Amino acid sequence: MSQDLENTLIVELSTGTVTIDLRPDLAPGHVERIKELAREGFYDGIVFHRVIDGFMAQGGCPNGSGMGGSKKPDLKAEFNAEPHVEGVCSMARTNAPHSANSQ
Known part of the structure; x- marks a missing residue:
């Protein structure tokens, strides 16, 4: 299978390089936001502020507290039936379904 560089x-x-294959077929708005923020350099130097061994690593908060986001509006939820398994990349949100932003 050839790699889709536009969505990589x-x-x-x-500690090394991580390659993430983005899935615009499952969450087009979220993929577009991640690509937009990455191109703007938003994620450069941002830490993973929440790491739970064997479960997940969360980053994307500009102040490192887990409470911040970009200045862009929050995203509409894009839920799908794809399971969250090891290696899946998702965006964090509050209990409000339409609150994902940059994390």
Whole structure:
């Protein structure tokens, strides 16, 4: 299978490189937001502020507290039937379904 470079996110970490295949077929608005913020340099230097070993790593908060986001409006929810399994990339939100932004 050939790699879709337009929908590939390459994350450079101090411990190595992570490649994420984005799925616009499942969440087009969320994928577009991640690509837009990445192109703008929003994620450059931002830490993973919440890491739970064996479960998840969360980043994308500009102040490192987990309470911040970009200045862009929150996204409408794009729920789907795809399971959250190891390696899946998702966006965080509050209990409000339309609250994902940059994390």
